Amino acid sequence: MNLTPDSKVIIQGLRASDSSLRAALKMKAYGTNVVAYVSAGRGGAKGDDIPVFDLVEQAQAAVGPLDTTVIFVHPYEVLDAALEAIDAGIRQLVIVTEGMPPLDMVRLVRKAEATETLVVGPNCPGIIVPDTLLLGTHPGELYTPGPIGLISRSSTLTYEVAQILTRAKFGQSLGVSIGSDLIVGSSFIQWLQILDEDDNTDAIVLVGEVGGASEEEAASYIAETIDKPVVAYIAGLHAPQVQLIGHASTIITSKFTEAAHPGTAQSKIAAFKKAKIPVATRPSQIPDLLKKSLKKKR
Incomplete structure (x- = not known):
């Protein structure tokens, strides 16, 4: 890369x-x-x-x-x-x-x-390495160099979290949105591995949202593999639940036992908590959770 x-x-x-x-x-x-x-x-x-x-x-x-x-x-x-x-x-x-x-x-x-x-991607603002490289549409003025890796499925929410981190004096080593179309190229797990091996990254913020199972998979991967502190935020806590219908939905979601409705914000939050990963209830809480996680790591 x-x-x-x-x-x-x-x-x-x-x-x-x-x-x-x-x-x-x-x-x-x-x-x-x-x-x-x-x-x-x-x-x-x-x-x-x-x-x-x-x-x-x-x-x-x-x-x-x-x-x-x-x-x-x-x-x-x-x-x-x-x-x-x-x-x-x-x-x-x-x-x-x-x-x-x-x-x-x-x-x-x-x-x-x-x-x-x-x-x-697709359907993403791409990658930004603050003050170094922009590949996509991230608003560079909201980012500042530092040791926090930011991975997200969202677009504008990624910018909001970046701005919150910047204001809290948590600069970013890299910001990436993997995209929010039905099928995307790279995954949370790939980028977690990249940032875990990156010498310029001390901690990781993962921003997920409702739908799919990528956050649940990421939570398990973090618990088993990632050494650096990770803080999560899940958007869509109050989104209405969609009933799963058909054999395909049953098969795909059968491995999840944390919640009755995998893919919801509740199931994703439960997966992160089971993996002992701090979860912010709103974006403004992310800096405080980062401070605690970094202090505990030291």
């Missing part, structure tokens, strides 16, 4: 009339080494003095090996764009686009696993 200022980044899906161009300019202004845009039919043009190419392989031939692509194309074009990037040797993909077809994402996940490619 290359998340340094030298990381060569391209942007797929540049259109002057939409948010992708604004995001691209924001990334460049933050210091990200954006070396090319890829937008079919617009090759030969320039966007803010950065060359535009029709194909990823054309961009690579012009600027050399590429580390990361940030994808903004239409949901039904994401799979083609991602596979094109992987075939060109890019091993870090950030998919900002929301609503990618689930079966397309299944194909992409299989390809990513076979090629050892890190996929973040």
Whole structure:
């Protein structure tokens, strides 16, 4: 994984009339080494003095090996764009686009696993290393460098937690949103492992939300594997419960015994408490729980 200022980044899906161009300019202004845009039919043009190419392989031939692509194309074009990037040797993909077809994402996940490619998203603001690198749409002004790793499924809630940490003098080593579509590329577990091995990270904040079982799985993984302090917050405590219907739901959720309705905020909170991981009842409590966890670790 290359998340340094030298990381060569391209942007797929540049259109002057939409948010992708604004995001691209924001990334460049933050210091990200954006070396090319890829937008079919617009090759030969320039966007803010950065060359535009029709194909990823054309961009690579012009600027050399590429580390990361940030994808903004239409949901039904994401799979083609991602596979094109992987075939060109890019091993870090950030998919900002929301609503990618689930079966397309299944194909992409299989390809990513076979090629050892890190996929973040879809439907996410990407990754930020404060004052170093922005891959996506995080508002960089809310982040500050420090030793706290921040992992989230949300978008705007991630920014809110980052701002709370910053105001409490808890800078961040990295902020990542794994995305909130039905199927996403990387998981809480992958990023927990990355941050646990990161020398710049002393503690981790995990922000989850209702739906799915990724938080329950993360809680078990933390209890068994992670050495660094972890603090959790689960959004959606007062969301209405949805009745599970059918054999598939029964099979998928049968391994969870903590609550009658796995996937709810209550079941996720119960999983973290069982793993003895502090859980904030509101985001403003996160700094105090971090202080206690770090003090206990010492």
